[in-house]
Amino acid sequence: MTHRFAVDVGGTFTDLVLYDDAVGWRVEKASTTPAAPEQGVSDVLRHVADEGLVARSPLFLHGNTVALNALLERDGARLGLLATRGFRDVLEIAHGDRGAIALDWRPSPSLVPRRRRLVVTERVAADGSVLTPLVEADVADALDTFRAADVEAIAVALLNAYANPVHELEVERQLRALGFDGEISLSHRLSRELREYERTSTTVVDAFVRPKVSGYLQRLGERLEQIDFSGHTLLASSSGGAMTVGDARQRPFETTQSGPVGGVAGAARLAADLGLESAIAADLGGTSFDACLITDGRPRLRHEGEVAGMPLQIPWVDIRSIGAGGGSLAYLDEGGLLRVGPQSAGAMPGPACYGRGGSQPTVTDAAAALGMLGRGKLAGGVALDFAAAAAALRTVGEPIGMDAEQLAQGVLEIVTAHMADALREVTIEEGRDPREATLIAFGGAGPLFATLLCDELDLVGAIVPPLAGNFSAWGLMQQDVVRGASRTVIAPLEDAALATVGSALAESFEELLRDPFEEGGEPQLEATVDLRYDSQSHTLTVPLQLAADGGLRDDAGTLASRFTEEHRRAFGHVLDGEAMRVTAVRASVRVPLPPVDLTVTDTRPASAPPEDETVAFSFRRGERCAFRLVERAHLAVGDRVAGPAILTEPTTTTYLDAGFSAEVLPTGALTIKAEER
Amino acid sequence: MTGSITEVRAAPAVRSIERDVDPVTTEIVRQALASATRQMDLTLSRSACSQAMTESSDFCSGLFDADARLLVANRGALFALSMSFGVTAAVDAVGGRASLRDGDVLVINDGFLTGTHKNDIQIVCPLFVGETLLGYSSVRAHFLDVGGKEPLATDTTDFHQEGLTLPGVYLERAGERCDDLWRVLLSNTRYPREMAGDFEAVMAGCRAGGRAMGRLVARYGLDRLLDATEHILNHGEASMRSFLRSVPDGEYRADGAFDDDGIGDELIPFTIDVSVQGDEVVVDLTHDAPPEQHGPVNCPLPVTVAIVRTAIVSASGSANLINEGHMRPIVVRAREGTMFHPRTPAPINLYGWAFDIDFVLRALSDVVPAIPAGGCGDIGATMWWGEGDGDAAPWAMLEDHPGGQGASRVADGGPPTFPLVTAGMRKLPIEVWEASAPIRVESYELAPDSAGAGRHRGGLGIDVTYRALGDCRLTAIAERSKLAPWGLDGGLPGRANAITIGYPDGRQEHLTKVSGLRLTEGTTVTVRMGGGGGYGPPSERDPKRIAEDLAEGYLSEQACMRDYAEQAPNADPALTEAKA
Incomplete structure (x- = not known):
């Protein structure tokens, strides 16, 4: 018995995917309502609510951009920040680096202006000892200033609080005793790791998005109640698992990457299902290309995230973005070289071929001109204006002696190469060979580039998922519920010192298991440890072997050899004879949800698919030729299509170049393989 | 010569x-x-x-x-x-x-x-x-x-x-x-x-x-x-030539100076001549060039060339993917035996730090609108080292500091950053410092009033104080401690860089460069990174911006009265409002 549904709120559309044993898969779309996203969620749910499909589902999985938009639009709580005396400007000084070698480079302004960044007298040392006790009067003075400035929420980030939070807790107690009833965020509750700027930034972000996120969750809950949903709501977290509404209220900053992780979760599920050791999720939309490495069915995590230049000290699905997409503009630079992106034509005017007044050529124009989009009937009744695409391409091509056809090929080759560079970087950085990875291409423009990327990267093959246009929502349904906690523990990698690791783990697990999980099976305990050579500074994360109760089963010797192996794989060398050091312990609790049967029902239509073809440019043959034109909905499990072919569906187009073939897997995914080169 | x-x-x-x-x-x-x-x-x-x-x-x-x-x-x-x-x-x-x-x-x-x-x-x-x-x-x-x-x-x-x-x-x-x-x-x-x-x-x-x-x-x-x-x-060459064609032909000059040679205390003035003709630029360092110096501030020819190239490439806005082609239209002239082309075995340990990129930019500041006023210069560095406790290995930490950047024609200087020459550098986290070395950081804050006043003010500098928790040694280097970051177009200069040692007996010592200084437990080291110069006359600053700077604590009442007397905030009710 499985019922569940997922809603992903994107920039333009709010997508629903529902699975119900009785009716199978359902997919719906509604317009996103940016001012009140719960409206769009409610709209899309109404499509299925009347059939009782929402009311009988125990689980709702949700991805949204409420926290992200609050940060991007800098529209959040009016904050006060309390710091240790002498360190008022941690947030503004940041790392002091320049983002680019530019004469007048500047970061975006801090979320809390200096007038609302105040200090208290207190000091804790790196070893956690108290050097200067907290001066209570400073807290009262600060609160007076905050009140005069109408501060709604207070972030507290004191130096070395990761090692001993006593003063942060004392500040909170006093603020409450003095009658402050707004939200308070304490840095040590969010992160127990060193690096004051990152921890302060995390705390500020948390306090900043808190009212927006909790207001949204409140209103969303009411909407769900109106349509008789009485199950549990789970939110996608930046670390790639689902979190309960209770957890999301406690740690709202963990929902900042709630939107983009859905697609990655889906790709990870497909990769696990197909037993792919190494896969790359590649999401190409209108303005950006997002890539994430997936190894053994798990997305690659970093220990630090970033939104709009603000670091977040939390586990973060390592999604890399570059400014390349269907709307990326092609132009000639001052040195006469053809360039593509990162500037984009955006939604308005969009590509020239959309006929909304765009006159500069985009990647979509190039694809249209080459016939790769078939006859050009897109979702929402858009019919492509091929003449406008060619005219736009000519404006750029003429000065360098290229006609529209040549320029279009060049534009696609350049944008493919950009994406290939990004994919190479995410794999090579982790010591993986990109040629052994399988590409999982989705998003509106991803499937268009699947075979081009295979050739550019020499890949074994590619997967175009089912429901490629609603793939993020599909992915949300495939998550586990996850909670995580990290602690800075600095100790030599010796058996005696591992006791510290063990107790840090025990504390972390106790904290993670304190609140019961509302949904799912037996909690699985997992942990990793950050290790480095004594003389090194950066660390590598290696997994720990745990007993069922979370106790540590590794000794220093096994960890040392695991670290050495990982170091050799990542960098190609080891430092012989150099001692090793533990720097952090990361615990997580994972509760798997009952699996959804991935097999889609055989949707073979009563009649055989109509034979149809079009003419398009084949990159492999270097010339135009006949391409079979197939509606993806006409394909059944096991069907095989040989390129050259173009597979259409309402939200995306798969371009299958000559020499490739595609086969429909039981999940409904297409697997693309190069037959020959 | x-x-x-x-x-x-x-x-x-x-x-x-x-x-x-x-x-x-x-x-x-x-x-x-x-x-x-x-x-x-x-x-x-x-x-x-x-x-x-x-x-x-x-x-x-x-x-x-x-x-x-x-x-x-x-x-x-x-x-x-x-x-x-x-x-x-x-x-x-x-x-x-x-x-x-x-x-x-x-x-x-x-x-x-x-x-x-x-x-x-x-x-x-x-x-x-x-x-x-x-x-x-x-x-x-x-x-x-x-x-x-x-x-x-x-x-x-x-x-x-x-x-x-x-x-x-x-x-x-x-x-x-x-x-x-x-x-x-x-x-x-x-x-x-x-x-x-x-x-x-x-x-x-x-x-x-x-x-x-x-x-x-x-x-x-x-x-x-x-x-x-x-x-x-x-x-790369075509991009650079296209930029140079946009710069009016002419002969431009800037005067600069080094604080000292690292040993003595005397200012070392120099002149930079820049000639732009069509799509080429010649930077000539032969005019009254200082002779080879006794201390390690000599700039070997390759770095003299690199400094000029960095300045021109930055001014062109194409510094992020650079190649040899960008450098083809840039000619550098230096005379052997001078500080800009020393001969072995002249000391060079501080090489080009003093002769920094800002001076080349300053020469072009009248004709390249993107060039900002003077910044805090390119160095305010410290190197610390000491013996480890017991069996622990000796430790060493190298830390440079970001500082105030100049105001531009269109905006105030931003938060403190490393200068162009070290654009990719980051400061060390204080918590990493304290977890790695017997040093306590006592404060690390913006320095109010350090910015040069102007229609657009400079960026603020910073004040950092370290305390040695045990005996250790220090090398410290500050430049532009005598010649303050200059303003442009009537803007005022920012605060100069400075380093002060506070000994446990209460004695204070100001210095620009020191090598291997022995610090005993409790000694403090204060690094004051300067502020950026202002752009345009202070009298043209928008009173609202002055009020904001007062409210943020970037500017004190005294400095406000000194630099912006004409727009005395109390005279304008709009100011008091903005301050609240």
């Missing part, structure tokens, strides 16, 4: 291009090369040991063709634009191209050949396709210590006091480590563990670059790749 004048130009186009220009392949290869150097950077910084490489990014990765021409570097301008000299010198030193083998690793740190001090070791790995030399993968990185009288001494009087000299020698020959040299290297540093790990990391970075070049050869074939790289250089 009798030395001959040397005129330096970048390597010209050498290869005639066989095929028609292919702008598509060119752009793809250009981006792939940039991607390759990012992989080099990451491999290096994630596996290195010393914090100069891992936290502060004090290194640069570059890829070069067989003629040692820079194909691409992403960042680290000063290194990037002098690394081709290092490649050429290292290869010449071992007998030229014909002696190179696949798997060779060369090392060089002779500052007269590379430009920068001996701590900056350049590693050069030739890349082969079969028997053909394709080019070089190279990294120059700051190593914690290469011997010498102290780590990073500021008062040397002779090149040989500055540590071990590597004139261009094999560290690996055809893939085999040269064990003799390896032992020499590790015997000539105070921190052999860090040096060993850093070398491995740098070589891993070079290998990553080599593999990326190999993939490009496999993808495009050698001939097509070489055509593309030639186009890339020509494109």
Whole structure:
């Protein structure tokens, strides 16, 4: 018995995917309502609510951009920040680096202006000892200033609080005793790791998005109640698992990457299902290309995230973005070289071929001109204006002696190469060979580039998922519920010192298991440890072997050899004879949800698919030729299509170049393989 | 002044291009090369040991063709634009191209050949396709210590006091480590563990670059790749010439000065002449050039050239993917025997820090609107070291500081940042400092009133105070402590840089440069990084912005009355409102 549904709120559309044993898969779309996203969620749910499909589902999985938009639009709580005396400007000084070698480079302004960044007298040392006790009067003075400035929420980030939070807790107690009833965020509750700027930034972000996120969750809950949903709501977290509404209220900053992780979760599920050791999720939309490495069915995590230049000290699905997409503009630079992106034509005017007044050529124009989009009937009744695409391409091509056809090929080759560079970087950085990875291409423009990327990267093959246009929502349904906690523990990698690791783990697990999980099976305990050579500074994360109760089963010797192996794989060398050091312990609790049967029902239509073809440019043959034109909905499990072919569906187009073939897997995914080169 | 004048130009186009220009392949290869150097950077910084490489990014990765021409570097301008000299010198030193083998690793740190001090070791790995030399993968990185009288001494009087000299020698020959040299290297540093790990990391970075070049050869074939790289250089040249054509022809001049030579206390004035004609620029440093200096502020010719190139490339706005082509329209003239073209064994440990990029920009500030007012200069660095407790190894920490940047024609100076010359550097987290060394950071804050007033004010400087928790030693370097960051177009200067030592007995000492100073427990070191200069007369500043600066605590009431008397905030009710 499985019922569940997922809603992903994107920039333009709010997508629903529902699975119900009785009716199978359902997919719906509604317009996103940016001012009140719960409206769009409610709209899309109404499509299925009347059939009782929402009311009988125990689980709702949700991805949204409420926290992200609050940060991007800098529209959040009016904050006060309390710091240790002498360190008022941690947030503004940041790392002091320049983002680019530019004469007048500047970061975006801090979320809390200096007038609302105040200090208290207190000091804790790196070893956690108290050097200067907290001066209570400073807290009262600060609160007076905050009140005069109408501060709604207070972030507290004191130096070395990761090692001993006593003063942060004392500040909170006093603020409450003095009658402050707004939200308070304490840095040590969010992160127990060193690096004051990152921890302060995390705390500020948390306090900043808190009212927006909790207001949204409140209103969303009411909407769900109106349509008789009485199950549990789970939110996608930046670390790639689902979190309960209770957890999301406690740690709202963990929902900042709630939107983009859905697609990655889906790709990870497909990769696990197909037993792919190494896969790359590649999401190409209108303005950006997002890539994430997936190894053994798990997305690659970093220990630090970033939104709009603000670091977040939390586990973060390592999604890399570059400014390349269907709307990326092609132009000639001052040195006469053809360039593509990162500037984009955006939604308005969009590509020239959309006929909304765009006159500069985009990647979509190039694809249209080459016939790769078939006859050009897109979702929402858009019919492509091929003449406008060619005219736009000519404006750029003429000065360098290229006609529209040549320029279009060049534009696609350049944008493919950009994406290939990004994919190479995410794999090579982790010591993986990109040629052994399988590409999982989705998003509106991803499937268009699947075979081009295979050739550019020499890949074994590619997967175009089912429901490629609603793939993020599909992915949300495939998550586990996850909670995580990290602690800075600095100790030599010796058996005696591992006791510290063990107790840090025990504390972390106790904290993670304190609140019961509302949904799912037996909690699985997992942990990793950050290790480095004594003389090194950066660390590598290696997994720990745990007993069922979370106790540590590794000794220093096994960890040392695991670290050495990982170091050799990542960098190609080891430092012989150099001692090793533990720097952090990361615990997580994972509760798997009952699996959804991935097999889609055989949707073979009563009649055989109509034979149809079009003419398009084949990159492999270097010339135009006949391409079979197939509606993806006409394909059944096991069907095989040989390129050259173009597979259409309402939200995306798969371009299958000559020499490739595609086969429909039981999940409904297409697997693309190069037959020959 | 009798030395001959040397005129330096970048390597010209050498290869005639066989095929028609292919702008598509060119752009793809250009981006792939940039991607390759990012992989080099990451491999290096994630596996290195010393914090100069891992936290502060004090290194640069570059890829070069067989003629040692820079194909691409992403960042680290000063290194990037002098690394081709290092490649050429290292290869010449071992007998030229014909002696190179696949798997060779060369090392060089002779500052007269590379430009920068001996701590900056350049590693050069030739890349082969079969028997053909394709080019070089190279990294120059700051190593914690290469011997010498102290780590990073500021008062040397002779090149040989500055540590071990590597004139261009094999560290690996055809893939085999040269064990003799390896032992020499590790015997000539105070921190052999860090040096060993850093070398491995740098070589891993070079290998990553080599593999990326190999993939490009496999993808495009050698001939097509070489055509593309030639186009890339020509494109860099065309971009730069297009910028220079936008600068009005003319002769421009700026006067600058160094604080001192590191030993004495006397100001060292100099003049920079910049001539723009059509699409070329000549920067002439021969006019009244200071003679070779007694202390280590001499700038070897390669770094003199690199400073000029960095300034011009930054002004052009194309500094983020630079190659040898960008440098072709830039001519540098210097006279041998002067501070800008010293002869061995003149001391060079502080090399070009003093002669910083801002002065070249200042010469052009009337005609290039994007050039901001003066910033805090390019250095306010400290190096700390001491014995470990008990069995612990000796420790060393190198920390530079961000400072105030100049206001521009359109905006106030932003938050403190590292200057252009060290654009990729980051400050160390205070919590990392305190967890790594017996040092307590007592404060690290913006310095109110440090900015130069103006229609647009400069960026604020910072005040940092450290306290030694045990006995240790300190080398500290401040420049632009006598000549404050200048304003432009009527803007006022910002605060100058300063370093103050507070001894436990209450005595205070102000200094600009000191080497190996012994600090006893409880001694404090305060680094005051200056503020940026203002742009436009202070009387034209919008009173609302003045009120905001008062409210934020960027500006005190006293400084406000001094600098903005005409717009006295109390006179305007709008101000009081904005302040609330």
